[in-house]
Amino acid sequence: MLSGFFTDVALASDRRWAFFILNAFGWAFGAVLMAARISANGWTIAGVGLFLLFLLLQAQIVYGFTLAVTGWWLLRTGGDIVRVNRTLPPDAVPSVLPAVAIVIPIFNEDVDRVFRGVRVMYESLQATGRGATFDFFILSDSSDLNVWIAEEKAWFDVCKRVGGFGHIFYRKRRLTLHHKSGNIADFCRRWGTKYRHLIVLDADSIMTGAVFVRLVSLMERHPQVGIIQTYSRPVLGETLFQRINQFATQAYGPLFVAGANFWQLDNSSFYGHNAIIRIKPFMEFCAMPELPPSGRLGTRILSHDTVEAALIRRAGYEVWADYDLEGSYEEGPPHLLASLQRDRRWCRGNMQHVWFLFSRGLTIPSRVNILIGMMAYASSPLWLLFLIFSPILFLGKAGGTDSAFLFVCSMFLLFVPKLLAVQRLVAALPPEKTASTRKILASTLTETLYSMLLAPILMLFYTEFVWSSFFGASAGWGQQKRSDEEGPSWRDCVAVHWFHTLVAIAAVALVAWKLPRMLPWLSLVLIGPILAIPFTRVSASSRLGRLGRSHGWFLVPEEIKPPPELQTLPEPFAATEAASVLAADFGEDFGLAQAVMDPRINALHLSLLRERPQVSLHNHEHLAGLRHRLLRDGPAALTPREKKILFWDADSMLDLHQSLWGSPQTAWHQSWQAGFRKYVASLSPPGTQPAERGQPLAVATG
């Protein structure tokens, strides 16, 4: 339904048909070549299987190629005429803006980074002069008590610093149902009707105040629009991994998003963050159902955004991508292992979408978006099968010329988008900037080699993730350890990659023995997994990232001319002195120790907890017992669950605080005694004697 600003149904239909035909042409061309190659040796069961695999994979490659070429053509000719951002003059803002909530769901995130972002965005919004109707909500599902305490303190500090009380809110959920989508739904049920629009951010998102105002203005201009998704540019990369990824995304991304807008139009993708949502229809039509109650895919939807976009579109509201709006940013994972952890979650979420693929009433573009999201991961096992069976099929068979031509065609489809992106970047430079041209070419070439190594590594992991999504096999590894600024240790890298490396070495040996003619081709795929361990370790290096930056490699526009928001973001913010003082004696329990010992932290924590309803005598006694054990035997004597119970109980936290301060030290566990001494020392101004260090002080007499 095109009932909003874009009412030319015929044009939309023409665009989608044209895009489909372009895809079909490329797809059919590849299919004919592949069929000819297989026919040369006669059709077998394996041949048919390989051909079907090829059709699926070719469709994905051709789709990407068509997107990029279409996008390049649109950008080269002055931009698409059908863009949501084009429907409003740049400085057009309604005289009165509606109430808008900016929500940031968080789960055990880097607290300092989250609240630095809140500070920067709040100040940027106030600088526009239109910030009065915007409220920020930090919606915490954090399970770590230390993180929880740090969040409360950081919320308070940021409010105090920017004068944000009453506009910056912090909500901690007791029951963390349904992950992020449940967190947002919980917000909607409590406060959703107070606001007309909802801007959803990730913990590492940054948006400028101007973008917030612009998005709201667009939503006000087009009441039929349900969601506007911005194109969030990855920035602030420090490691080599981040810098190469942000360069690639910023260089090639615009082509793909412009191409996607060409055919998706009012049925665009939604990525779940850096986007604005109209709350009323969102609440009415987008509450996530539970998946059927058995099966390994789980009942909780892990990746909600694509489904929400499909549901709101089904209800008649449009979903647009505002891809040319500057000022929407995010940060990427620092290294490959962190990226893979995120991918594992996303993969399972995208596989769950199979339930929705055939839901009644969805538009065809919505189904295509769901399918593309699934294929982002599901194509990996297909590629793996293809790579295993194609050498077997062509073992000792003629037809080398056809194979080579097919290979060249595939490379053409994969690399032309990169060439077009480079052409665009170089064309945008002034003629005298030849050095910049060289750096762009060098960065692109390096990124291409990097991608060639990375792609097969990802293929193997994604295959495991897809398998584990459906069949429950473990695809994981333990908690990552980070060695200061250099990312994962060698030990972590070996633990994650050793199996793939061994398999790849064995495959090289097998191919060299049985199919030596195929070795040059297959080595392009096998070299990545063989080098995976050093690849992950080296690409996680911040030193190399900085070195690249100092030489002008992998630069993105925000590094050449940084916006004020990104310039001020790195300024340190949250004070953590008390936490660091207590960390030595309380280990993982320093947050709890802080909340019990420090009267300011205790008061803040209490003020954020609800009053306890009447508790039974049994619970009362249970809580009293836990409190007694905590002080007498130390925090280590309680289980995490018991500590959490105390943490949630305001009366207990108050009682603990009063008991600690109002009883002799001899009644405390030694960890409390040692921690208290250090805490007292940290309070005394430098050069003075701490008040409580054992020796009695003189008592003044009146």
Next chain:
Amino acid sequence: MNHNAPESGPEWAEARSRVRVYLQALQVMSPAQQERVLALVLQRAARQQEESPGADPTALAMKEVRTLSEQWFDLLLVQHERVAVTGLVSLLAIDAREKWPEAFLAQEIPADFFHALRECDPRAVPGLRVASMVPQPFDSPLDEAIMLPLEGLSKVRLPFVAKVAAFVLSGLSLWPGNRLR
């Protein structure tokens, strides 16, 4: 007991130092103010000990700090539930330590301090306006009749040897020699 001269001795010394530390933790940094509050607290604690002989002076003194705070905030703030907690958070929010370093527990309240404290509203969340958000029906033909048996199959646990055998047999069935015609 002479209320102008609180008890000396190690127990009272500990009580005194504990209260002093607590005041420092509350960011009462002015020595004059610390002494004033200390004297008041110990005086009241000593009076309490007269009524409960044998009670620990530290416990009595810390209890008096709380009582004093509650009574003082009660005079200033409208709220009655957990008034000391709200008052303390409000003090931090208005930066009382920097702007009114001698105001905490003072008899004479500066007018601007009073107004700042009253106007301060450091609430973490706004008032609720509860609404429903009902999940959409699943409404897919790919429902339990199709998916659940498939997923049920996925739960079948085969021994490792059986898995390897199945893999090898699958591979052999696809071997290029098996022509379609």
